[in-house]
Amino acid sequence: xxxxxxxxxxxxKDIVRSIEIYLSGEGYEVLKAYNGEEALDLxxxxxxxxxxxxxxxxxxxxxxxxxxxxxxKNIPVIMLSAKSEDSDKIFGLTAGADDYVTKPxxxxxxxxxxKSQLRRYTMLGGSGKKESEIxxxxxxxxxxxAKVTVDGDEKKLTPIEYKILLLLAENAGKVFSGEEIYTRVxxxxxxxxxxxxxxxxxxxxxxxxxxxxxPEYLKVVWGIGxxxxxx
Amino acid sequence: xxxxxxxxxTKAIAVSLALICIFAASFELLGIVTDIFSRGEIxxxxxxxxxxxxxxxxxxxxxxxxxxxxxLYAFSDDAGxxxxxxxxxxxxxxxxxxxAKADTFSLTCYVTDGKVTSYSIYGxxxxxxxxxxxxxxxxxxxxxxxxxxEESAALRQALIKRCIPVISGAICVFFICVxxxxxxxxxxxxxxxxxxxxxMYSEINLxxxxxxxxAVILVLVFFSEYGAYFGDNGVKxxxxxxxxxxxxxxxxxxxxxxxxxxxxxxxxxxxxxxAFCLAKRIVLRLWSxxxxxxxxxxxxxxxxxxxxxxxxxxxxxALSLKSGFLIAVAATGVLAVFxxxxxxxxxxxxxxxxxxxxxxxxxxxxxxxDAFLIPxxxxxxxxxxxxxxxxxxxxxxxxxxxxxxxxxxxxxKTPLTSIISYADLLVKEELSxxxxxxxxxxxxxxxxxxxxxxxxxxxxxxVNSGNDVTASEKLKxxxxxxxxxxxxxxxxxxxxxxxxVNVPEKINVLCDGKKMSRVFSNLIVNARLYSLSGTxxxxxxxxxxxxxxxxxxxxxxxxxxxxxxxxxxRFTRGDEARSTEGSGLxxxxxxxxxxxxxxxxxxxxxxxxxxxxxxxxxA
Numbered sequence: 001x002x003x004x005x006x007x008x009x010x011x012x013k014d015i016v017r018s019i020e021i022y023l024s025g026e027g028y029e030v031l032k033a034y035n036g037e038e039a040l041d042l043x044x045x046x047x048x049x050x051x052x053x054x055x056x057x058x059x060x061x062x063x064x065x066x067x068x069x070x071x072x073k074n075i076p077v078i079m080l081s082a083k084s085e086d087s088d089k090i091f092g093l094t095a096g097a098d099d100y101v102t103k104p105x106x107x108x109x110x111x112x113x114x115k116s117q118l119r120r121y122t123m124l125g126g127s128g129k130k131e132s133e134i135x136x137x138x139x140x141x142x143x144x145x146a147k148v149t150v151d152g153d154e155k156k157l158t159p160i161e162y163k164i165l166l167l168l169a170e171n172a173g174k175v176f177s178g179e180e181i182y183t184r185v186x187x188x189x190x191x192x193x194x195x196x197x198x199x200x201x202x203x204x205x206x207x208x209x210x211x212x213x214x215p216e217y218l219k220v221v222w223g224i225g226x227x228x229x230x231x
Numbered sequence: 232x233x234x235x236x237x238x239x240x241t242k243a244i245a246v247s248l249a250l251i252c253i254f255a256a257s258f259e260l261l262g263i264v265t266d267i268f269s270r271g272e273i274x275x276x277x278x279x280x281x282x283x284x285x286x287x288x289x290x291x292x293x294x295x296x297x298x299x300x301x302x303l304y305a306f307s308d309d310a311g312x313x314x315x316x317x318x319x320x321x322x323x324x325x326x327x328x329x330x331a332k333a334d335t336f337s338l339t340c341y342v343t344d345g346k347v348t349s350y351s352i353y354g355x356x357x358x359x360x361x362x363x364x365x366x367x368x369x370x371x372x373x374x375x376x377x378x379x380x381e382e383s384a385a386l387r388q389a390l391i392k393r394c395i396p397v398i399s400g401a402i403c404v405f406f407i408c409v410x411x412x413x414x415x416x417x418x419x420x421x422x423x424x425x426x427x428x429x430x431m432y433s434e435i436n437l438x439x440x441x442x443x444x445x446a447v448i449l450v451l452v453f454f455s456e457y458g459a460y461f462g463d464n465g466v467k468x469x470x471x472x473x474x475x476x477x478x479x480x481x482x483x484x485x486x487x488x489x490x491x492x493x494x495x496x497x498x499x500x501x502x503x504x505x506a507f508c509l510a511k512r513i514v515l516r517l518w519s520x521x522x523x524x525x526x527x528x529x530x531x532x533x534x535x536x537x538x539x540x541x542x543x544x545x546x547x548x549a550l551s552l553k554s555g556f557l558i559a560v561a562a563t564g565v566l567a568v569f570x571x572x573x574x575x576x577x578x579x580x581x582x583x584x585x586x587x588x589x590x591x592x593x594x595x596x597x598x599x600x601d602a603f604l605i606p607x608x609x610x611x612x613x614x615x616x617x618x619x620x621x622x623x624x625x626x627x628x629x630x631x632x633x634x635x636x637x638x639x640x641x642x643x644k645t646p647l648t649s650i651i652s653y654a655d656l657l658v659k660e661e662l663s664x665x666x667x668x669x670x671x672x673x674x675x676x677x678x679x680x681x682x683x684x685x686x687x688x689x690x691x692x693x694v695n696s697g698n699d700v701t702a703s704e705k706l707k708x709x710x711x712x713x714x715x716x717x718x719x720x721x722x723x724x725x726x727x728x729x730x731x732v733n734v735p736e737k738i739n740v741l742c743d744g745k746k747m748s749r750v751f752s753n754l755i756v757n758a759r760l761y762s763l764s765g766t767x768x769x770x771x772x773x774x775x776x777x778x779x780x781x782x783x784x785x786x787x788x789x790x791x792x793x794x795x796x797x798x799x800x801r802f803t804r805g806d807e808a809r810s811t812e813g814s815g816l817x818x819x820x821x822x823x824x825x826x827x828x829x830x831x832x833x834x835x836x837x838x839x840x841x842x843x844x845x846x847x848x849x850a
């Protein structure tokens with residue numbers, strides 16, 4: 001947590017510096033690298049808890065660095081890249097990254113993601129899973145207490161919002177149309193309209209997502225419905 | 232071993248051996264042949280009786296009397312005999328033929344039960360009595376008869392014994408021939424080679440062989456007929472020599488044939504083959520000569536020639552009905568050859584074109600021979616090459632365009648990242664003088680705007696370059712619009728505008744959901760940014776048989792000084808002063824994304840009314 005060591009690797013020195021300023025402002029210790037080899041060396045020599053890794057770097061690019069790192073360490077890695085295509089994101093995440101942030105990024109958002117990843121990482125070894133708990137990434141829903149936490153922080157949802165979230169989380173990966181959600185949650189057959197559901201979903205996203213416009217958990221399947229991603 | 236087998240000395244020895252065998256065997260054979268056909272010789276002696284039928288008196292043969300020119304004619308019922316007495320022996324000859332004096336002769340009679348049943352004589356007398364002729368019967372004495380019988384019996388017995396040497400000789404010769412056949416052509420070292428005799432045409436060779444063979448047969452036949460008269464040892468020796476010589480010739484020729492077969496020149500060295508080759512050469516030369524002329528003719532010339540030939544053919548057939556059929560067959564055969572080739576070429580061209588049509592520009596039509604079709608094939612090949620090149624160029628330029636856009640947008644994003652980060656830091660600081668905080672805010676805002684602009688530019692270029700992948704799914708329109716609306720909910724509420732959405736739930740569209748959500752998002756944001764405050768924004772949808780039309784209507788907050796089709800161009804903004812937030816790409820992107828889904832997009836203005844229409848395929 002605080003005083004955790006974070007490694008920032010990017011070939012642009014100014015970007016690295018700006019990230020360093022933000023992170024140290026939050027109390028983290030920052031190690032800097034400007035290419036893949038340096039990053040790996042520092043990772044081997046030091047006890048790093050999180051790595052922010054640019055994709056386009058000389059000597060060894062971010063993906064290769066990530067693959068080499070993953071041979072030995074399991075720490076959270078956030079990829080940073082100007083490549084914003086879906087295919088690039090999928091590629092990065094499949095290679096083993098825990099998150100993918102596109103440049104230019106909102107600095108506050110980056111910080112929020114760093115915190116989120118760190119909390120998840122440290123919590124992983126911690127609490128044993130309860131039967132009644134649904135856990136997807138950093139999102140945890142405690143059914144017994146009807147509590148929703150994201151990376152340890154409790155989020156306040158309205159009853160309707162909670163029910164919708166629970167329905168989607170219990171069937172993580174499955175796409176529900178507005179109608180289906182309405183039927184299951186309101187227990188009524190008369191469907192009001194798409195708008196109500198859409199708005200509810202939007203509110204939930206604003207509450208639990210770091211960046212509602214780029215949701216991590218609650219995804220909009222355009223023209224069809226909504227789903228929560230499977231772990 | 233080969234050396235000995237194939238050496239000329241061995242062969243010479245073998246040949247000599249064979250010739251000796253043949254000589255001996257044929258000598259013997261001639262004797263046998265003579266004797267077989269003798270079948271019991273009766274030598275008339277003075278004691279034998281001749282019955283003069285006319286005078287009916289039996290007269291003994293008088294050995295000592297020489298009846299020179301006088302001839303006695305005798306004709307019997309079953310076998311007419313005419314006698315000519317000479318030198319004490321009876322000579323039998325035909326009445327009408329005066330025989331020249333012979334040195335020896337014999338009368339061979341076949342006697343059964345004391346009666347002459349048939350005979351063998353020099354010359355054939357008539358079996359019919361002619362008027363004025365006398366008939367004489369001739370009866371051999373018992374002794375004569377007996378001795379003749381015994382003699383013939385003994386002969387017959389001896390025959391068998393005499394066959395043995397002949398047969399064994401034949402077997403010897405046979406084996407030697409086999410050896411010679413195998414060794415034929417092989418030299419000492421086993422190599423095959425031809426001799427000058429092999430240059431003879433095979434037909435002549437065979438002809439000679441047959442001739443010699445016939446000669447041998449003739450000799451044998453002669454001996455069978457007249458061997459008894461002339462066949463003393465001298466004659467026999469001569470004849471055997473002749474047979475041997477003939478055999479040698481036959482053998483040499485046969486061996487030559489075998490040699491030729493071995494070196495495969497048997498056919499080549501024949502007259503027939505040579506004639507055939509010559510004929511072929513002549514025909515081919517004529518043919519190529521004709522083709523040359525034909526090729527040089529123009530299309531019209533060829534057509535005229537073809538018609539002319541057909542006319543000539545028709546005339547010939549009409550005139551010469553008898554051979555018309557043959558001519559018809561020949562002419563059709565020739566025509567068929569041409570037609571087959573032309574049809575084949577035609578098919579080649581057609582199939583080549585099919586492949587080119589389906590997109591394979593690398594296909595080349597080859598092997599067309601028909602003079603009419605060659606220019607066609609060449610033309611098609613050139614065309615496809617040209618098209619292929621053009622396509623290649625286009626693809627290359629598209630690829631370069633996309634690469635350029637990707638690289639540029641990437642290069643823009645990197646410094647932009649630093650600008651945003653540091654501007655944000657400045658905003659968070661308390662700067663002095665206080666105005667500096669405003670400056671920092673402005674930088675931050677504009678940096679964000681620049682970020683959005685870069686992303687929009689990237690998106691629009693991608694979709695316009697055609698390299699973008701667009702999904703196509705059946706989606707519920709009301710859901711899509713509700714979702715887009717939800718995303719903008721906060722801003723929409725703040726704007727004070729009223730959004731009236733009327734999209735029937737049953738409408739489904741076929742499009743890419745992510746892209747269309749962006750389109751609707753842009754239009755909603757547009758409406759919000761450029762609407763007169765306090766007014767309403769109408770979002771309606773209706774469907775026809777094949778399409779779905781979604782309309783966004785709002786009242787503009789400014790005077791719209793543009794043509795409807797201009798506003799969707801990149802960077803054209805309704806607000807000429809460019810002071811509000813939009814980037815100018817919103818409508819461009821909306822149009823591009825809609826079209827990439829197979830739909831259409833246009834803008835219609837009417838006074839202050841701004842209408843954006845999205846038409847999509849119904850699903």
